[in-house]
Amino acid sequence: TGDFQREFNPTCYRTEAHYTQLITSAQLKDQDSVQAFGFDIIMKKQVQTYIKMKNNPNQICWLLEKVQRSLNGTGHFRTFQQFLDHKQYTRNGILRYEKMFGAGYVSTGGPTTTKEFVDLLELKPGEKVLDVGCGIGGGDFYMAKTFGVDVLGLDLSENMVDIALERASLEHLPSVQFEVSDATKRTFPEESFDVIYSRDTILHISDKLALFKRFFSWLKPGGRLLISDYCCGEKPWTLPFEAYVKQRGYILYTPVEYGKFIEKAGFSEVRAEDRTSQFIQVIEEELQKARKLKEEFIREFSEEDYYAIVKGWQEKLERSKSGDQRWGLFLAKRKLD
Incomplete structure (x- = not known):
């Protein structure tokens, strides 16, 4: 009625990452369990017209493709995007x-x-x-x-x-x-x-x-x-x-x-x-920079992160x-x- 006021918002808001996880984790086996299928994301982008008209950057469009999945999976990841x-x-x-x-x-x-x-x-x-x-x-x-x-x-x-x-x-x-x-x-x-x-x-x-x-x-x-x-x-x-x-x-x-x-x-x-x-010159310069930023780097991340990144750069070199x-x-x- 006109006098009724809802005391809660029934809309369930989800993050983009949550939606993407739902989309890419969906998997369906055929009746014989010989093949499995799922979705790969071809494109996900903000809808610019919605941003311009509504001043709301949260309107997202997904373009999906049905693809065959391995029943055993590829390592622990169903898709290359998940690996990344x-x-x-x-x-x-x-x-x-x-x-x-x-x-x-x-x-x-x-x-x-x-x-x-x-x-x-x-x-x-x-x-x-x-x-x-x-x-x-x-x-x-x-x-x-x-x-x-x-x-x-x-x-x-x-x-x-x-x-x-x-x-x-x-x-x-x-x-x-x-x-x-x-x-x-x-x-x-x-x-x-x-x-x-x-x-x-x-x-x-x-x-x-x-x-x-x-x-x-x-x-x-x-x-x-x-x-x-x-x-x-x-x-x-x-x-x-x-x-x-x-x-x-x-x-x-x-x-x-x-x-x-x-x-x-x-x-x-x-x-x-x-x-x-x-490439070699740049890596050496970045390693010098890392050494100067060591304390700051560890404060922002961790000591483990610092030594992992330095090790990676040294191996690249x-x-x-x-x-x-x-x-x-x-x-x-x-x-x-």
Whole structure:
């Protein structure tokens, strides 16, 4: 009746992470229990029109794909996304990386290499940039603020994008958007972007040629591609490096092989540069920084976290100096029609 006043709110509010867990954990076996099926997330993003109209950033859209699941599971994780979020890129792990790389960054060299590499793109105001493997958004905010471009950041890690969205709420940059997406399944209309940018991400993807063909179709004629990524030396590798690559689930190629994939995808003016010497220099600088920040690092995290991150950097340095681990920088263009 008109006199009745509800004393409680019956709506059950859930976090994005809770919804994602519900979606990806659902699994159904067929009648013969021979196969099992579940959902993979192709895309999860904020609905921008809802934000603009309602001033509410909490309207989220999920695009899902029904996929076959292993009845035994892959390790302890049903999906690669779960592997990333629960093992390789936990929230604590991401924030530890950020402490090493610099505020907003989870890729080698942080703001220093970002500025150096972005300058090679000669960005112009109003251009549209796709960042594949955007991490927590530092590079995207830098590009938008410095050059006036529109940036869409994709990352398969829910944890990465959650932190990026937290930072975006403070940056107040409507020209930067983020979404949880699988770049190997996400679709865009042809010629959607002026630039595709990716930092130390494609090492996770097995069919690099197929991905680069997608990049080619998404770029406008004259569009530019810039990638930095982990690479490897010629085989045979040392046993410790073999074990490291297997544990991380990386698919690595030499810088020369990597560049040939980009050429085969249709790109022109391909530059494939071995930047391992720069990689080594940056790692050494970051280790020096870590030693200076030791007490602060331990206060923010723990002593165990500090020694784990330093050990990881030292091992990265050893792998690079031995020649097993390489670091490549790749630039290319889609030729004007």
